[in-house]
Structure formats: C-alpha cells, structure tokens
Amino acid sequence: MGVTIVQHYPMTENRTGPQVIEFLTKRVHAMGAAQAGPFLVDCETYNSAPAFGPPRTVHLLNNSEQPATVFSILESGQKQVPLVSDPLFMDLMKKLGSVYTCKQQTRMEAKGPRFEVADFLVKLGTVTMNANFKGVLVEVEYRPCLVPAACWELLREFMQGFLGTCVPNQPPSYLQNRMQDIYQPLDTIQQYLDQFREYRKAVTVR
Amino acid sequence: MMSVEPLQTALSCIRTLRSNVGVAFEALGNGIRSDHGEEGKETKFLFELQDLLTVVNNNLRDVEQSINNLQPPHNPFNLGNSGFLSHEYAQDRQALYSQLVQSYKWTDKVHEYCSLAHAQLSQNSLTRSYTNTSSAKRRKIQTSSHNVLPIHVDKVINQIERLLPEMNVNIQRPFASNVILHVSVGRVLKAIIAFKGLLIEWIIVRGFSESLDLWTESRFKVFRKVTENAHAAVMRFYMPTMPDVSVKNFLTWLHSFNTLFSDACKGCGLHLRNAMPPTWREFRTLEPYHEECKP
Amino acid sequence: MAQPLSTAIDTAFKSNIVPDQEYLLQGSILDTSVEHLLHRLRGLCDNVDSGPEQFQDHEMCFTIRTTPTPLSLRVRRALDHTDMPWQLRYIGQPEYGDAKRPTIIRSSIDIGCSASVVEFLTELGCRMDFEYLARGYMFRKGRMKITVAKIVKTNPNKSQDSMQLISESYLVELSVLAPRGQDAIAEDMRSFAEQLRPLVNLDKVDYKRLAHGPP
Numbered sequence: 001m002g003v004t005i006v007q008h009y010p011m012t013e014n015r016t017g018p019q020v021i022e023f024l025t026k027r028v029h030a031m032g033a034a035q036a037g038p039f040l041v042d043c044e045t046y047n048s049a050p051a052f053g054p055p056r057t058v059h060l061l062n063n064s065e066q067p068a069t070v071f072s073i074l075e076s077g078q079k080q081v082p083l084v085s086d087p088l089f090m091d092l093m094k095k096l097g098s099v100y101t102c103k104q105q106t107r108m109e110a111k112g113p114r115f116e117v118a119d120f121l122v123k124l125g126t127v128t129m130n131a132n133f134k135g136v137l138v139e140v141e142y143r144p145c146l147v148p149a150a151c152w153e154l155l156r157e158f159m160q161g162f163l164g165t166c167v168p169n170q171p172p173s174y175l176q177n178r179m180q181d182i183y184q185p186l187d188t189i190q191q192y193l194d195q196f197r198e199y200r201k202a203v204t205v206r
Numbered sequence: 207m208m209s210v211e212p213l214q215t216a217l218s219c220i221r222t223l224r225s226n227v228g229v230a231f232e233a234l235g236n237g238i239r240s241d242h243g244e245e246g247k248e249t250k251f252l253f254e255l256q257d258l259l260t261v262v263n264n265n266l267r268d269v270e271q272s273i274n275n276l277q278p279p280h281n282p283f284n285l286g287n288s289g290f291l292s293h294e295y296a297q298d299r300q301a302l303y304s305q306l307v308q309s310y311k312w313t314d315k316v317h318e319y320c321s322l323a324h325a326q327l328s329q330n331s332l333t334r335s336y337t338n339t340s341s342a343k344r345r346k347i348q349t350s351s352h353n354v355l356p357i358h359v360d361k362v363i364n365q366i367e368r369l370l371p372e373m374n375v376n377i378q379r380p381f382a383s384n385v386i387l388h389v390s391v392g393r394v395l396k397a398i399i400a401f402k403g404l405l406i407e408w409i410i411v412r413g414f415s416e417s418l419d420l421w422t423e424s425r426f427k428v429f430r431k432v433t434e435n436a437h438a439a440v441m442r443f444y445m446p447t448m449p450d451v452s453v454k455n456f457l458t459w460l461h462s463f464n465t466l467f468s469d470a471c472k473g474c475g476l477h478l479r480n481a482m483p484p485t486w487r488e489f490r491t492l493e494p495y496h497e498e499c500k501p
Numbered sequence: 502m503a504q505p506l507s508t509a510i511d512t513a514f515k516s517n518i519v520p521d522q523e524y525l526l527q528g529s530i531l532d533t534s535v536e537h538l539l540h541r542l543r544g545l546c547d548n549v550d551s552g553p554e555q556f557q558d559h560e561m562c563f564t565i566r567t568t569p570t571p572l573s574l575r576v577r578r579a580l581d582h583t584d585m586p587w588q589l590r591y592i593g594q595p596e597y598g599d600a601k602r603p604t605i606i607r608s609s610i611d612i613g614c615s616a617s618v619v620e621f622l623t624e625l626g627c628r629m630d631f632e633y634l635a636r637g638y639m640f641r642k643g644r645m646k647i648t649v650a651k652i653v654k655t656n657p658n659k660s661q662d663s664m665q666l667i668s669e670s671y672l673v674e675l676s677v678l679a680p681r682g683q684d685a686i687a688e689d690m691r692s693f694a695e696q697l698r699p700l701v702n703l704d705k706v707d708y709k710r711l712a713h714g715p716p
Contacts, residue, residue: 001415031481032480032481040505042505042506042507044507048626052566052626053626056624056625056626058625062505062506062507067506070506072621074621074624074625076624076625079624081617081620081621081624082615082617082621083614083615083617083618083621084614084615084617085589085612085613085614085615085618086611086612086613086614087506087509087510088510088519088610088611088612089589089612089614090506090507090510091510091514091519091521091610092574092589092591092610092612095567095572095591095610096565096567096572097567098567098568098569099565099566099567099568099626109505117481118427118428118480118481118482119426119427119428119481119482120481142467143413143425143426144413144426144428144429144467145394145467146393146413146414146415147393147394149468150392150393150394150465150467150468151467151468153468153470153477154467154468154477154478154483157476157477157478158477158478158481161478182393235544235545236692237692237693237695237696238692238695239688239689239692240685240686240688240689240692
C-alpha cells in the first residue's frame with residue numbers, strides 16, 4: 001500500500017455537497033482519470049459504561065480497500081492502542097454490550113467515487129454522520145511509494161494541482177512523526193479518525 | 207518386438223488393484239461412520255467392507271488374467287553395459303539403474319530443448335550473446351564478457367556494491383553458473399537482473415513492496431517506465447571489451463533512482479508531468495528528467 | 502462495496518456460514534505411552550506423508566467484568582512462527598447435554614489480529630488470569646483437528662528456562678469448528694474417538710465436577 005494523504009476540502013456558502021463532488025470529479029477527469037469503483041470508510045464508536053472504571057472509547061473502522069480487516073483504536077486517557085484484526089472482532093464487541101455501548105448517532109461514514117490517475121488513486125468522499133451531511137474529504141494515494149518523506153513533495157504538488165490552496169505545505173500532523181517509516185494501512189485509518197473527530201466537533205458543515 | 211498393448215492393460219489393471227485396495231483399507235481404518243445411521247450399523251459396515259473386498263478380488267483376477275496374456279520376450283533386452291547393473295547385489299548400489307534411466311531422459315530432453323532454442327535464437331540477429339557462426343569473432347568476445355569465472359563475477363559485483371551506499375545486492379545462481387542479481391535501491395525499488403558472465407541480459411524493475419521474478423512487469427506505471435529506460439541504459443553502457451566497467455556504470459545509474467520520488471525534473475522544475483515523476487536519468491550526469499522534458 | 506462491513510457480518514451470521522460452534526472432546530495420556538498414540542494417529546490421519554506437525558503456542562487467558570457473567574478471552578501466539586498473526590479467541594460456556602450428545606458444544610469466535618492485542622485488552626479493562634505454553638503435535642482428519650500437547654507453566658517475570666511442567670501426561674483434544682446446526686460432525690468425532698481407545702479415553706470433561714474432586 002502506498003503513501004496516502006486524507007485532506008479536508010472546505011465547503012463554500014453557495015455549493016451543496018453533491019455539487020462539490022461533481023466539481024472535483026470534473027477536475028479529476030481533466031487529469032485523465034479513469035473511474036475505478038466506489039469506496040467506503042466507516043467508523044463506529046463504542047463508549048464504556050460509567051460504572052466500568054475510567055472512561056474509555058473504542059473506534060471501529062473499516063476501509064473498503066481492506067475489506068477483510070477491522071481497525072480498532074482504543075482511547076484510554078492519553079493513551080491510544082490500535083488493533084488490526086479479522087472482521088469477527090465486531091461480533092466480539094457486541095458480546096461486550098453490557099460494558100461498551102455503540103451510539104448510533106455518532107456513526108461516521110465517508111463514501112463516494114474512486115479514480116485512478118496513472119499510479120495515483122483519488123477518492124472523493126462525502127462525509128455523513130448518522131446520515132447527515134457533514135462535508136467532503138479527499139483521499140490521495142501514491143501507490144508505488146512506501147515512505148512518506150520520499151514523496152510528500154510530489155503528493156503536495158499533485159493535490160495542490162487540483163484542490164488548490166486548501167492543501168497545506170506541511171504533511172498531516174499524524175504523519176509528521178512517521179515520515180521515515182514504511183506506510184501501513186493503519187496510518188490511513190488514523191488520518192480518517194482524526195478528520196472524523198473534527199467533523200464531530202463541528203456544529204455545521206465544514 | 208512384442209506388442210505394447212497387453213503390457214499397458216496389465217499395468218493399468220495393477221493400478222486399479224492398488225487403488226481399490228487403498229480404498230478398502232481406508233474404509234476399514236475409518237471404522238463406523240455417522241452415515242451408517244444408528245440401526246444395525248455394524249452389519250451395514252460389514253456389508254460395505256464385503257463389497258469392497260469383492261471388488262478387490264475381481265481386480266486381482268483381472269491382473270492374473272492380463273499377466274497370462276503377456277508373452278515373455280524371446281531374447282534378452284539389449285541394454286548395453288547398463289544391463290550388467292542387474293548383477294549388482296550390494297543394496298546401496300541398486301538405485302543406480304533408475305537414476306541412470308532418469309538422467310538418460312534428462313539428457314534427451316536437454317538435447318531437444320537445445321535444438322529448439324538454437325533454431326529460435328539464430329533467427330534473432332539483434333542479440334548480444336554468441337550465436338555468430340564466425341568462430342574467430344566468437345572466441346574474441348567470449349573471452350571478454352560472458353565466459354568469466356564465477357569468483358570474478360562475485361568480486362566485481364561486491365566491489366560495486368560497496369561503492370553504492372543505498373544499494374543492496376543479493377547474488378543468486380539458480381542454474382549453476384549464471385548470476386541472477388536481486389537488487390534493492392533504498393526503500394524505493396527492487397530490480398532483478400539476469401547476467402551471462404558479466405554481460406547484462408535482462409532486467410525488470412519493480413516496486414519495493416512487490417515480489418521479484420524475471421518475467422512479470424510491475425503493477426505500477428512508473429516502474430514499467432523505469433524498466434523500459436533500464437533496457438535502454440543496458441544498451442547504452444554496453445562495452446564488450448570492458449564488461450566490469452559497463453556493469454559498474456549501469457548499477458551506478460540504477461542507484462540514482464534512489465531519489466525517484468523526491469527529485470524534481472531538471473527541465474521543468476516540477477515533480478509531476480502527466481502524473482508521472484521524472485523517470486529518466488541522464489546517462490552521464492544522472493540528472494532527473496521527465497520523459498517529455500529530456501534534452 | 503455497497504454495504505458497510507458490519508451489515509455484511511450480520512448477514513453472514515444470519516445465514517449460518519460463520520463457524521462459531523466448537524465441538525470438543527478431551528482426554529489425556531501418560532508421557533510413557535504417548536509414542537503409541539502418535540503412531541496410531543499418524544496412521545489414521547490425513548497428513549501422513551508430511552509426518553505430525555509440531556507446534557509451540559503461548560496462551561494467555563483474560564477476563565472482563567461484563568454482566569451478568571464475566572467474559573473470558575484467550576490470546577494465543579505461535580512461538581515457532583513469530584511472523585504469523587496472533588489469535589484472539591472468545592469461548593462461551595460449554596454445553597454438556599445429556600448422555601446421547603456425543604461431544605461438548607461451546608460457542609467460539611476465532612479472530613486473527615495484530616500483536617498489539619495484549620495491550621489492547623489490558624487497556625480495554627481485561628485482567629490476565631493465567632498463562633501457559635502448549636507444545637506438542639497437531640493432526641488433521643477431514644475437518645477434525647487433533648492436538649496432543651504438553652502444558653507448561655510460565656512465569657511472566659522470569660525467562661523461559663524457569664518453566665515447569667504441569668503434569669506427567671499429555672493433553673489430547675479432538676475438536677471441530679463449524680457453523681451452527683451441523684451436529685452430524687459430532688457423530689464422526691465419536692467414532693474417531695472410539696478408534697483411539699484404549700490408549701486414550703476422549704470424553705466430555707466437566708470442569709465444574711473436576712473442581713470438586715473425584716465423586
């Protein structure tokens with residue numbers, strides 16, 4: 001799996017979500033992109049019962065790029081523990097129902113079309129929380145390269161080319177400490193989770 | 207010459223017998239199964255066993271019959287000197303005969319493949335290996351590039367590896383003499399290079415996460431382009447009289463792809479053109495250029 | 502993918518294709534006789550050519566205080582194949598049934614996972630009860646799995662040298678993991694167990710009764 005950047009695309013006053021997606025689709029097509037199916041990333045959040053010691057949160061995320069894997073991220077105080085596992089782990093979480101409960105209204109989802117441009121993979125995601133529109137996330141993956149430090153400049157040039165000035169000159173904060181490491185699917189999930197947190201905090205569309 | 211057909215029938219009879227004996231013993235080994243049900247399972251099991259044994263009996267009769275149909279050969283087979291092998295009584299030497307047959311088959315096959323390969327290769331006039339018929343010319347090239355001692359090849363390659371910090375080289379000899387080189391450059395790319403002596407015959411460049419083999423191209427467009435350019439570079443650096451220099455120059459050139467994703471093009475100053483990084487390296491200066499920007 | 506993974510899993514459970522039932526028979530054999538058993542198993546089982554497969558696993562048992570009954574989870578890793586994923590396992594209460602039922606049935610969910618699982622479970626609120634090593638041989642016969650293993654106590658604070666054997670016998674387990682409602686396999690297990698008598702007596706072992714000593 002190549003280095004991936006998940007980028008928030010700010011909404012403007014006079015455009016709706018589908019309009020933004022359509023606008024970006026046109027731009028991606030102009031770069032010679034071919035559509036390659038849909039994608040979906042979703043996140044369910046479980047909270048520990050108040051009687052069960054200090055509060056803990058478990059996020060369960062799926063990415064359609066890794067359909068047979070569940071990524072779980074446990075937050076306990078300042079500590080974060082990730083777990084990569086088979087999908088049956090979701091069934092186990094249900095068995096812990098008396099301690100950890102899932103709030104349906106915080107279910108987040110990013111889904112939309114997926115494009116290939118040479119070795120790049122571009123995904124235009126509509127973000128919804130419990131079926132309410134929250135904003136637009138753009139994911140760009142450069143598949144041949146495994147080390148973020150080696151291709152950040154190249155990715156930035158690519159993204160600024162079709163997203164404009166909303167792309168910062170610095171890599172996402174999560175990646176900044178991991179620029180020399182080999183990129184893992186979990187790193188994409190962490191970026192999505194960081195973005196989903198921002199969307200949850202936001203009162204209106206971002 | 208006796209006819210082969212009865213012999214074939216006899217052999218296939220023996221095969222059937224062996225297989226059915228196997229089936230009978232397996233059923234016996236498994237014992238009573240749940241599909242025998244509850245009622246009278248013992249008798250059902252016995253009946254099944256009886257049926258199987260009847261089949262075995264019939265097969266045995268077939269074998270005996272087909273053996274009776276065989277005619278013993280009139281005169282002994284002419285096996286040449288290998289015929290004396292059967293007079294050997296020492297247990298550990300008896301295996302020789304089957305090995306002899308195997309190696310005979312093998313040499314036969316090699317001979318066949320060689321003649322086919324020769325016919326193919328002699329049609330290709332662009333090859334750099336020897337298929338020239340002029341013997342004087344051939345001898346001259348042979349001494350310089352593809353007929354090199356393995357120790358010398360290892361030495362040359364190891365020396366070059368020491369000069370290139372980001373390059374990791376693994377020498378393999380899957381077919382005895384010629385080297386297949388597995389190269390990785392930084393954490394960017396891997397390449398597999400087939401040598402003939404010290405002459406580079408073939409190269410495939412693939413991504414760092416991909417597995418290597420000699421015939422499959424990379425999944426990624428960028429590495430397919432680099433492979434293409436590497437083939438051009440092999441030609442460019444080819445020096446029949448100084449093969450070690452040509453290998454060194456080529457590997458140095460390949461090593462410069464360590465910055466494939468981080469270098470901007472010298473021509474246009476950008477990283478990307480048509481969504482591709484600069485895949486061309488100037489042969490002398492090793493400067494990066496896009497395919498479209500190269501001077 | 503048209504639907505989220507959670508929906509796909511629910512559908513899989515509803516259509517009974519998830520193997521979440523374990524059929525189990527247990528027994529033990531003295532160290533001195535284990536060679537005979539291994540010999541017989543080699544003859545009876547499928548992987549004859551390759552010989553018995555050896556394994557060495559480290560197992561840790563966790564519990565979490567769920568209501569009404571605490572939930573027990575097991576983490577297993579292969580010490581001889583360190584590149585393999587770790588295994589997280591939920592095992593439900595065993596059902597013994599009456600004398601007619603040939604095997605123990607217990608619900609079981611097997612989950613392959615990353616090595617961070619121990620830290621994950623600890624932070625989740627699980628407590629480790631005990632741990633041990635199991636090393637021995639594994640056989641396969643159709644869908645049945647037969648393990649003959651020695652149980653070794655480990656001391657988490659000390660190195661591997663300080664391990665002590667629990668007993669002078671091997672634990673023998675015959676198990677099948679199958680989706681709900683495939684009870685025919687239990688009969689096959691019983692007939693297979695018959696063939697191992699009198700070397701080893703594979704039976705439904707009731708732990709609760711064991712805890713109270715012999716009757």
